[in-house]
Amino acid sequence: MKLNKKSILRAILFAILCIVGFTTLYPLIWMAYTSLKSNPEIIMSTFALPKTLHFENYVNAWKTANMGVYFSNSIFVCVASIILTIMVGSLAAFILAKFRFKGKKFVYSLFIVGMLIPMQAVLVPLFIQMRTLKLLDSPFSLILSYTAFGLTITIFILESFIKSFPDSIIEAGIMDGGEIRHIFLKMILPMSRPALATVIILNFLNNWKEFSFALIFISTDRKKTLPLGLYNFIGAYSSNYAELMAAMMIVSVPIIVLYLILQEQIINGMTAGAVKG
Amino acid sequence: MDIIFKNKRTIILGLLPALLIFCVIVVMPILRSFYYGFFQWNGLGEPIYIGFENFVDILTDKVFWSAFQNNLYIVVASVFGQIPIGLVIAIVLNKKLKSSSFFRTIFFLPMILSTVVVGLLWSTILNAQVGILNQFLKLIGLERLGQDWLGNPKIAMYTISVVIIWQFIGFYMIIFLAALQNIPTEIIEAADIDGAGELNKLIRITIPMIWDSIMAAVVLCIAGSMRTFDLVFVMTKGGPAHATELMATYMYNKTFEVYKYGYGSAVSLVIFVISFSFILISRKVMSKPEVV
Amino acid sequence: MLKRILSVILMGCLLFTLAGCSAKAPESKTEPVTSNKTEPTAKVEDKQEQPVEKVKFSLWHSFVGADQRAEFMEKRMADFRALHPEYEIDEQKMPRDQYQTKLKTEAAGGELPEAFLIWPNAMTQEFASASLLKDINGYLEANTEWRDSFVSRALDEFTVDGKTYSAGLGVSITSIVYYNKALFEQYNVTYPTSYAELLNAIKVFKDKGIIPIALGNKAKWPAQSTIFSCLANRVTGSEWLDRALSNSGSKFTDPEFIDALSKLKELTDVGAFNKDYNTIDEVEVRSYFYKGEAAMMIGGSWILPDMIKNAPEELKANIEMTILPGFERGKGDPNTMSGVSSTGIVMSAKVTPEQQAAIEELIHFLTNEESQIMYAAYNIPVSSKTVVINESEMDPLYNKMLALIKKYPLVAVYDSAMNSELTDIVNNGLQGIMIGSQTPEDLAAELQKAVE
Numbered sequence A: 001m002k003l004n005k006k007s008i009l010r011a012i013l014f015a016i017l018c019i020v021g022f023t024t025l026y027p028l029i030w031m032a033y034t035s036l037k038s039n040p041e042i043i044m045s046t047f048a049l050p051k052t053l054h055f056e057n058y059v060n061a062w063k064t065a066n067m068g069v070y071f072s073n074s075i076f077v078c079v080a081s082i083i084l085t086i087m088v089g090s091l092a093a094f095i096l097a098k099f100r101f102k103g104k105k106f107v108y109s110l111f112i113v114g115m116l117i118p119m120q121a122v123l124v125p126l127f128i129q130m131r132t133l134k135l136l137d138s139p140f141s142l143i144l145s146y147t148a149f150g151l152t153i154t155i156f157i158l159e160s161f162i163k164s165f166p167d168s169i170i171e172a173g174i175m176d177g178g179e180i181r182h183i184f185l186k187m188i189l190p191m192s193r194p195a196l197a198t199v200i201i202l203n204f205l206n207n208w209k210e211f212s213f214a215l216i217f218i219s220t221d222r223k224k225t226l227p228l229g230l231y232n233f234i235g236a237y238s239s240n241y242a243e244l245m246a247a248m249m250i251v252s253v254p255i256i257v258l259y260l261i262l263q264e265q266i267i268n269g270m271t272a273g274a275v276k277g
Numbered sequence B: 001m002d003i004i005f006k007n008k009r010t011i012i013l014g015l016l017p018a019l020l021i022f023c024v025i026v027v028m029p030i031l032r033s034f035y036y037g038f039f040q041w042n043g044l045g046e047p048i049y050i051g052f053e054n055f056v057d058i059l060t061d062k063v064f065w066s067a068f069q070n071n072l073y074i075v076v077a078s079v080f081g082q083i084p085i086g087l088v089i090a091i092v093l094n095k096k097l098k099s100s101s102f103f104r105t106i107f108f109l110p111m112i113l114s115t116v117v118v119g120l121l122w123s124t125i126l127n128a129q130v131g132i133l134n135q136f137l138k139l140i141g142l143e144r145l146g147q148d149w150l151g152n153p154k155i156a157m158y159t160i161s162v163v164i165i166w167q168f169i170g171f172y173m174i175i176f177l178a179a180l181q182n183i184p185t186e187i188i189e190a191a192d193i194d195g196a197g198e199l200n201k202l203i204r205i206t207i208p209m210i211w212d213s214i215m216a217a218v219v220l221c222i223a224g225s226m227r228t229f230d231l232v233f234v235m236t237k238g239g240p241a242h243a244t245e246l247m248a249t250y251m252y253n254k255t256f257e258v259y260k261y262g263y264g265s266a267v268s269l270v271i272f273v274i275s276f277s278f279i280l281i282s283r284k285v286m287s288k289p290e291v292v
Numbered sequence C: 001m002l003k004r005i006l007s008v009i010l011m012g013c014l015l016f017t018l019a020g021c022s023a024k025a026p027e028s029k030t031e032p033v034t035s036n037k038t039e040p041t042a043k044v045e046d047k048q049e050q051p052v053e054k055v056k057f058s059l060w061h062s063f064v065g066a067d068q069r070a071e072f073m074e075k076r077m078a079d080f081r082a083l084h085p086e087y088e089i090d091e092q093k094m095p096r097d098q099y100q101t102k103l104k105t106e107a108a109g110g111e112l113p114e115a116f117l118i119w120p121n122a123m124t125q126e127f128a129s130a131s132l133l134k135d136i137n138g139y140l141e142a143n144t145e146w147r148d149s150f151v152s153r154a155l156d157e158f159t160v161d162g163k164t165y166s167a168g169l170g171v172s173i174t175s176i177v178y179y180n181k182a183l184f185e186q187y188n189v190t191y192p193t194s195y196a197e198l199l200n201a202i203k204v205f206k207d208k209g210i211i212p213i214a215l216g217n218k219a220k221w222p223a224q225s226t227i228f229s230c231l232a233n234r235v236t237g238s239e240w241l242d243r244a245l246s247n248s249g250s251k252f253t254d255p256e257f258i259d260a261l262s263k264l265k266e267l268t269d270v271g272a273f274n275k276d277y278n279t280i281d282e283v284e285v286r287s288y289f290y291k292g293e294a295a296m297m298i299g300g301s302w303i304l305p306d307m308i309k310n311a312p313e314e315l316k317a318n319i320e321m322t323i324l325p326g327f328e329r330g331k332g333d334p335n336t337m338s339g340v341s342s343t344g345i346v347m348s349a350k351v352t353p354e355q356q357a358a359i360e361e362l363i364h365f366l367t368n369e370e371s372q373i374m375y376a377a378y379n380i381p382v383s384s385k386t387v388v389i390n391e392s393e394m395d396p397l398y399n400k401m402l403a404l405i406k407k408y409p410l411v412a413v414y415d416s417a418m419n420s421e422l423t424d425i426v427n428n429g430l431q432g433i434m435i436g437s438q439t440p441e442d443l444a445a446e447l448q449k450a451v452e
Helices: A002-034 A039-044 A056-064 A067-098 A104-115 A119-132 A139-163 A167-175 A180-191 A193-209 A212-217 A226-233 A241-272 B008-036 B053-059 B062-093 B098-112 B115-125 B132-139 B156-180 B185-193 B198-209 B211-226 B230-235 B247-257 B261-286 C002-024 C038-049 C068-083 C096-108 C122-129 C137-142 C144-148 C152-156 C181-186 C195-207 C221-236 C238-245 C255-269 C286-290 C303-310 C353-365 C369-377 C396-407 C420-435 C440-451
Strands: C055-061 C087-093 C115-118 C171-173 C176-180 C211-214 C294-299 C319-322 C337-341 C344-348 C410-412
Touching (some): A002 B062, A002 B098, A002 B115, A002 B156, A039 A241, A039 C286, A039 C303, A056 A067, A067 A104, A067 A139, A067 A226, A067 B008, A104 A139, A104 B211, A104 B261, A119 A139, A119 A212, A119 B008, A119 B247, A119 B261, A119 C096, A139 A193, A139 A212, A139 B008, A139 B156, A139 B211, A167 A180, A193 A241, A193 B156, A212 A226, A212 C096, A226 A241, A241 B098, B053 B261, B062 B098, B062 B156, B062 B211, B062 B247, B062 B261, B098 B156, B115 B132, B115 B156, B115 B230, B156 B230, B185 B198, B198 B211, B211 B261, B247 B261, B247 C420, C055 C353, C068 C087, C068 C353, C068 C369, C115 C122, C122 C420, C137 C144, C137 C353, C171 C396, C176 C181, C176 C303, C195 C211, C221 C255, C221 C294, C221 C337, C221 C410, C221 C420, C238 C255, C238 C410, C255 C440, C286 C303, C303 C396, C319 C396, C337 C410, C344 C353, C420 C440
Parallel strands (some): C055 C087, C055 C115, C211 C294
Antiparallel strands (some): C115 C344, C171 C337, C176 C294, C176 C319
16 A cells, blocks of 8 residues: 555656656757747747757857857866866865864855955956956966856855764864875865766856856957857847757757766766765 | 864864955955945046945835835745745645656746746746736636736735745755764654654754754855845846836946945945844854744 | 954954045045046147157057947948058957946046047036046037038937047937838738837737747847837827936826836736847847747837848848837827937046047047948948938948938937936836836836936
């Protein structure tokens, strides 16, 4: 009897998942087939399937958004800033989670500050700051800003994750004669794999889509990143939606692939990372 | 052990890189932005120092306070919508099955897609003239329930909140998925042997074990909701007639549209103070998890 | 907890110190303006040492996307580069919103490109009064034939305190009534000649399930720019607005203005607009008209290129263009429409004499007779009164618009006559009146207060 009740519950749950899942999956499907329509078709009917397939949208989009150049720039900036964020952020998170010192709460609160102000409010001061640092029109302006603004969420998620490791594990490591940096590298980081994967996804996503900083800091064409290219389709009086959708499909591929790889890491972390103290 | 966990050198060396980057790139520009809040400045000419005048004006600025109220809707919807839904989905999908891997991917899609696409799509679905939602309601004989979902000032904010919840479920889902990996399987197995029900396990084991992550998620959620900008900017531009205006869109409008840079900066300082107090309150409220 | 409160207080103290300092430290106040002064002077020295070097300048504008202006600009800039190999132009283009953000951010940071696109009236005034622009008065004096070729508003709307900063790249008519002749004939309606007839026509179409007037007001400016500017002028007349804005003799609380606002409210209430007028933009709404689902659409000349390119052929044959009818007892001239100069290129106050010469050359080049003929080729109304357009080569729709321009003089658009703050109030206020969250009297009082 009990089993029966459980399976009904499961079926209901599965149905709800499917409905919600459909609403989240549909936009991607819509984007995919809209990217193959012509502009007049999109204007006349938003949801209809394409009558003929306009694959040339992809070729044109690649050219208009200057993707040949912008793609590698985006990859470089995103990868560099994520490596930096993870290095700097995981270390700080470890210290904040496990060490005891005066002013710890102040430092923790300080990192919250980065999230409390609308990005649009810091554009002008950050522009001035980058000029002072002589970093304008350099990819490092983006790498540094993405790292700095990514630190908040990185430290937050990692700190709360590391905090729940029992102290006894670390203490056992020290008893065995390990130095603190070895414990950090060989024990804490591997154990944090699920949280690290999460943080990498979230930061990559933010940096990959980030538009305002790139707009303000970068002026030279060969240094621009993908989101700037995407806006080449949006005119003041008419927009080229067909090519915009094609370009967005291309831009979405790397994130989706990255997510597919990392989400397995989040779950598999359970067995792989469970180093018993 | 204390000697190691209190080692000043390790603490300083560990925090220094993060603090240095953070202070130079984030804290200093924010302080500078606050500083502009004490000026009358159009963003072009000479700024004039006016002390607290901008802040006094904000106190009586009706549009700002209605924007604040709209932000409150989003905070409430997010904290009590996104977080529980994200948590439940994470718990359900925390299995190494093919189907859960598929669902984990599609629930995250709204985070991946550009806000332009999400906004365009939802505006079309919710459209009062040709929108699919109203047509669907008509089809199942509930035409009365059809609404101008985004154009009616009385309900536009609720509609927006729902879309925001929808968009960010994936965000909290993966945070909680990661947190769940910290629960040793033995504990769950032991509870299963004791014959504990699913709900019982959730309340007695899961939630207390990942409480730190839930608290972190609440902070992220409040901060994120207080400065929501993109989706509203794309979907309604804060309209009709300020009905969906948020503090961040209002600040943007003042700063970049009507040449009141000083006032816009003052608004961002007020946003900062309000968000910070909310976070302090939330941490105070949540600091003692109820372990029943 | 205590420490957290302490940290907040600490932050607060820091702020107050900062605010306190600023009163005593004038050098930090003027920083956005002075901090950049070293750079241009360095450039001047550069030029003097190496006179053979190319004249370099950057040009920012917002002509991108599928707009025909983007095509115009691309082609014309290529011509200009070919003609002047001695100039090296770093051209940056981005969409309008992003352009405004980048330009204003860098202006606030004390940096501006040498040449950039600016909107007439309010924006030009803000930049000019902050002494960020260099005028072209000398160049206009030296080229009187070019100067005199312009329709007056192409220069006037870029003129602040007697100094002209640019010339408009064409003109924008904002309140053309596009209507579907086939629908009018099908339902036996003639184009209205008075407000009462307009209301009647709306009723007929509404009853038949046709959208009487297609409107996309999500961005808030369309109702003001395309409908209300002309509608209010019909009711109040042109002089009234000038007097109200200069606070001399007329007030926004005058009954005629409230009457104009009430008329917009009445149009909304009788169902003149599509239900989703608040949530779709000015581009999306065109599909209702193109699909033959709307009888009328009130919009600007900027719709024309898109209409010629994207509207179905069978519909295009039925499109007529005209103006709003006159109003009973209205004080305004019924034979006018609203219009404004298009954007223009200006130069930064910090340009070197060499750069100035090059940019003036560019402003001239983009508005000379050859360019004006190209505006027409891209279906943009010209800003010249001397250029001759060969109508036989033009699209019939463009010729219909030309006929309107010849027949009806232009009156001011509200957002071109007002500063940005008043515009913001009017745009939001009109939306408020249309959805009933604000009364005409409230908006009138709010405007009057802001003017005073």
